[in-house]
Amino acid sequence: MRSVPIGEAARQSGVKVPTIRYYEHIGLLPAPNRSKGNRRHYETSDLRRLAFIRHSRELGFDIEAIRTLLTLQDNPSQPCATADTIAQARLADVVQRIRSLTALKAELELMVEGCRHGKVGECRVIEVLADHSQCEHARH
Amino acid sequence: MRSVPIGEAARQSGVKVPTIRYYEHIGLLPAPNRSKGNRRHYETSDLRRLAFIRHSRELGFDIEAIRTLLTLQDNPSQPCATADTIAQARLADVVQRIRSLTALKAELELMVEGCRHGKVGECRVIEVLADHSQCEHARH
DNA sequence: CTACATTCTCTAGCGACTAGAGGAGCAAGC
DNA sequence: GCTTGCTCCTCTAGTCGCTAGAGAATGTAG
Secondary structure, eight states: OOOEEHHHHHHHHOOOHHHHHHHHHTTSSOOOEEOTTSOEEEOHHHHHHHHHHHHHHHTTOOHHHHHHHHHHHHOTTSBSHHHHHHHHHHHHHHHHHHHHHHHHHHHHHHHHHHOOSSBGGGOHHHHHHHOGGGOOSOOO | OOOEEHHHHHHHHOOOHHHHHHHHHTTSSOOOEEOTTSOEEEOHHHHHHHHHHHHHHHTTOOHHHHHHHHHHHHOTTSBSHHHHHHHHHHHHHHHHHHHHHHHHHHHHHHHHHHOOSSBGGGOHHHHHHHOGGGOOSOOO
16 A cells, blocks of 8 residues: 555645645646545656656646647657757757846846835936837847 | 827837737826727826836736835835835845856756767766756756 | 535636737838 | 738646645544
């Protein structure tokens, strides 16, 4: 008997109970066996799958990517080019995001530093928001 | 006659037509005058407001924050502490996001570099996703 | 047996749009 | 006039990845 109810699965995996049910609903996690009282019971393999999903979500992969990655995991003899491509796409996305957030950070810092804590009428924050051309550093 | 139809307003502001209507719907942009044929016509002041909204969105402020910022802009004699607070909160958020994305980037780079382009069964990408403990750098 | 926790299903909501249906208005060319 | 084709109108529903809540049933500890 190493099957656990959903609450325990949630505790062990760090995925919330409704989220586990949601993953089942969208077909990311197979429907587990049920007890007499119609309650889900998860096996070790389910918990592993759940951990895989959680980790992938933490790394920012979207559900469709995870679906593909799980299919790949289920077929270990296939070439892994697809997995590599997905991971690289995610990496490229992260790099791009860091770039634009860094530009944003510079802009926000200028805004906040320029604020003299007086009236709104002279506030640099409001002024810059109203006039994009005052942003010289970031072309967002 | 310097009022323009919604398509032109979209072109000038860089905000898409349905989005402009959406902003009106949620009360972020005042409902403009209509032509005989029931078409929206925007004045310069509307276009300025739209530019303010767009720029704020680009900087990642959420709608509620923008609502507050617009109210502040409409009352220039008030102290600007609120504007400053909102901008600082946004800055803190951006800094935090950059931090976690940078950790993610390191993790993804390790994954991608480790991939030997062989079979899925030996793929480092899949392996790391399945086993969080192989992530040593980021505690995500 | 009684509390209480846990689980069940189902529907609706979040933010910030986006897409599409189905129709009306309008300007230019014939 | 008339047609073509663009813009615009309103409305509803969908996107993503959950999250919240209602209302009922099941399981467990004392």
